[in-house]
Amino acid sequence: MLKLLHTADWQIGKLFGQFAPDEAALLAEARFKTVERLAALATQHHVDLVLVAGDVFETQTVAGRTIHRLANAMAGFAGPWVLIPGNHDASLAESVWTHAARLKAFPANVHICLQPQPLLLESIGAVVLPAPLTQRHTYADLTEWFATADTPPAMARIGLAHGCVQGILAEEIDSPNPIAAGRAEQARLDYLALGDWHGARQIDARTWYSGTPETDRFKRNDSGQALLVELAGPGQAPSVQALASGHYRWHSYSLTLQVPSDLDQALQQIAGFGATDVVQVSVSGRIDLAGHRALHDALEQARGKARGVLADLSALQLDPTPQDIDALKADGYLGDVIDDLRAAQEGPDAQTARDALSLLAGVLNDRRAGAETDSAR
């Protein structure tokens, strides 16, 4: 029996500009940690081989330090690693791989397949047929040769490729690096390990996308996993099990506030964000000043707790109640101003009016709070 750990799309070197600098740094750092976890999983599950199906690096030109860091992260598994380049780190004349080779960063147990030729791993009785990308994009099927590749009969035939399996994505999506559907069967493969799509996905009985081991976007997919593949023997269907490998959970919430209880629910949800959550919240609907303040405070608290919080309140209309206005003690022309701002939320300057109203409410609230503190003294 052969045990494999199938992973892909590590995207080492990816940065997260949409977040605050400290959060972004931690998210980038997490990708190395995840590789460490993969190595630990491989060791823990006594796998024979780890397959990495492309896009190991986010970019071609990374600092030597980054390559070394990756190699160190992989050190936790001493068995064979087989890596192929993907579209982000294609094996060009000069690439991250030639750089790594010059650095002698990777030890002998890490096999980097830069040529489409069979890799015989006699010790474990398997042959890996790699389809490395040698251009950034190609419209030829690089797995074509798998079918004609002769391998010793007793050894498992394992395909390793990076690209788009044909016939699954919508026609209009331009998908380079095509892989013919049914390639595993056609090329008599025991397992075809694919990379490129960041969510784990089974294509057929022997063909899987592992997805990225650490989620890197809000799009809902089965990312943050690696696949533990067991091949009982030649010709037998593989047994595939997803292992959680990601550290951060990426959520995207779209909340609509219509009735007061909606706000309570939203606040509860926001309060529930934990240290491993990366969250995107967009809130729409109407809200009074008190509610707006509460929402604001809750989001601020969540930012303190969660790894990243992106909040979009632009579709949320401020609707102060008479009590709000009384509480603000916005007498005289300030009251007029508030009325105007409320009305303007329906006009062309809606966003600005809303912000202005929020600001004014904030100033008045601060003054009131200050006054109360003063009188309390």
Add this chain to the structure above:
Amino acid sequence: MRLSRIRIERLKQFREPIEIQDLQPGLNLFTGANEAGKSTVVTAIRAAFFERYRSGSVEDLRPWGDSSASPTVELEFAIAGTHHTLMKSFLGKKRCELQAGTQRFDGADAEDHLASLLGFQHAAKGASKAEHWGIPGLLWIAQGTAHDIKDSVAHATDHLRTALKDSLGEVASSSGDQVLAAIEGSRNELLTATTGVPRGPYGEAIKLQAQLEQEIERLDAHIAAYRQNVDTLAALRQEQATDEAQKPWESLREQERAAVTALQEIEHIELTLDAQRQRLKQVEERIVLFREQLEAFARQDQEVARRIGALETAQAEHSGAQTLVGSWQSNHEQATRHAETARGQLRLARQEDTRRNHARELEVLQSQAASFADTLANAESERAALLELQALAAASAVAHEDIDTLRRQDQQLRELRIQQQAAATRLHFALDDGCHMQIAGESINGAGERLLVQSTTIILPDFGKLEISPGGADLAQLKQQEIELSDRHTALLQRLGLPSLEAAEQRHQTHARQQSDIKAANATLKTLAPRGIEALRAELAVKRVRIDEIRQALQQLPPSPDGVAAQPTVAQAEAAEDDARQALAGVNESLGSAQIAASKAHNALQAAMRELENAQALINAPDRVQRLASANASLTDARAEQAALNERIATLSAQVAEARPDILKQDVERFGGSAKQYEKSFNDRRERLMQLDAALQSAGAQGLEERRAELMRDHLQAERRIVELKRRALALDYLLNLLREKRRALTRRLQAPLQKHLNRYLQLLFPQARLEIDENLSPGPLTRGNGHGTESGAFETLSFGAREQMGVISRLAYADLLREAGRPTLIILDDALVHSDDTRLTQMKRVLFDAATRHQILLFTCHPGRWRDLGVAARPLETFKTLAA
């Protein structure tokens, strides 16, 4: 508001309590000297309202040197009919009690109640300042601040708006201005105040983003170049691999070698061909040589024939020239004879001519010599006569000056004598007959007259002597002069040897006549011998010598031949001789020419004979025939060899032409060049690959794309920050504009009623004048008539006095406005209007009296006299102290 009682204890000036009662609803005039405590009363009222009773910052309320006192103020007043009693004591005993009707407030409650009633604030900490005083700050005018209205109004504006909101039927804002200021401050942190350009963190974020963008662009260019290089590297490697596999230069080198071999063969043939051509050239040269030899033999024969002809011609020419010389020689002899004859005739003609000339001259000379001898005799006799005359003239000569002197002396003597007679004593006498007398020794008788010019003794015989002395002194002098002159006259005559003047005159005339004769004789002599007698004599001698010479010449001439008359004249003989001579010269010349020509012909003949001899010597050389035959044979041999060579050369040339060595050379060059090109490009490419590889490795090591990702991350963050700040700036700007707009609108609503009240007072002070109210509700420009129109000036440009007056009436107008709104008003004037003149003060008194019909006014002054006609009794402060005591 109506204040009815004030009690002050242990506060500043008042160590002892004072109490002011019976305050009137209208005007209340308090007087007092300086230091009497007017300002202390005002301070006490202010402290009672403005200062917190717990405040520690009111030490100055204590009387000087009384550090334990508790300054206390008690006030009784009515607001809207409700009676209020306020007791406040500070420092030592901190108390505050307010009884408002039935309600009772203690401590801070009491204070806050009053603040909201009157419209002011308390200081958050420390002593109360102007900005806290609100409406009372406006209506209670401290000493010397009446003119300063702007700040007071500003501090009161919010309170005014709040206080007036009911009367406006509109809500004014209690804190609008602070909010506005806060918003404005926040907005100005992000945008410049006037132009709204991003600044502060907003501006910096934009700058940062631009910087990042620029850096990303730069990096993108690097990355693009890097990628391009990677592609180039791949392509080059492909080419290199292909070349290495196919080695295209090798086949080219093969072709090059084949071409070189073919070329070498052809070059060998070409060498042979060159040798043949060399030989042909030599043969051809020999042919030319032989031909020239044969031609030289032929030329020798021709030369002999030509020389014989030339000799004959020379001989003919020589005999012709000899003949011509003979003929010219006979001509020459004839001409010589003819010339000699002509010369003999000319000589004879000239001799006869000389003879004739001498005879003629001799005749003339002889006659001239006779004439000269006559003239000479005449001239000599004439000269003797002249000499005689000259001797006579010399004897009779008297000098002109002497004559003149004599004449003058004679004249003067006569004048002296006349003068003496005129001055002399005239003595008439008529002596009787027989009687005589002696006058000056002279015996006189008869009658007569004498002139006595000097003392004269007259002796009258028998009678005595008479001594008569003529009168006058000059008579003697005249006599003396006469004697001196007469002496000189006589001396001169003696020197001249003449008896008298008349004799002198006569001799002078004789001398003149003789001079004239001498002149005539001289002229005659000049005519006869113009150059003198000696010259005449020399001339005569010359003539006579010449006569002798000619006679001698005639004697020496040969005797004249016969038939002299047939001789030709000299001129004729000369012409004939000239002709003959010229003819001889012409013949002589022709003879010379003929002789030269004959000599030349002779020489030519000699030369022709020598040349013929030489030419014949060559032909007659002994080996000449043999040499001619040998030359002919050699020429024939050489021609045969030439033909053979030409044939071989043609064959070889055809071979070379067929092989095209030039094209073969090009082939060698072409194949070699191509191979070299391939090799070079292969090597170059290898070099390039190494360089590119190294460059890419170093660029890759820099982590360009990783760096770009970092920059993109920062750029995204910067962009997000800009969006946030922009939203905030927009919102703040929007809010600020809205606040300002609303505030302005509200201000405009407040302005109208205030303007109405203000005008009411202003008309009392300046009829027809108008004081604008600006948007801060402060007095603006004052417009008033100046007799011929209107003038307008900003409030600040008015005189201090006028500003003070405007300040007071503005405050009164506010008071009216507040009263209309049902708000409490109390007006306090502490020594106000001290800068107003009497006229204005009179008007201001009318204003105050009018205001006092609506408001309670407390007026404190140290000039009671100025306020005597205010219609109320002045209440000196001293009386209250006394009362209290």
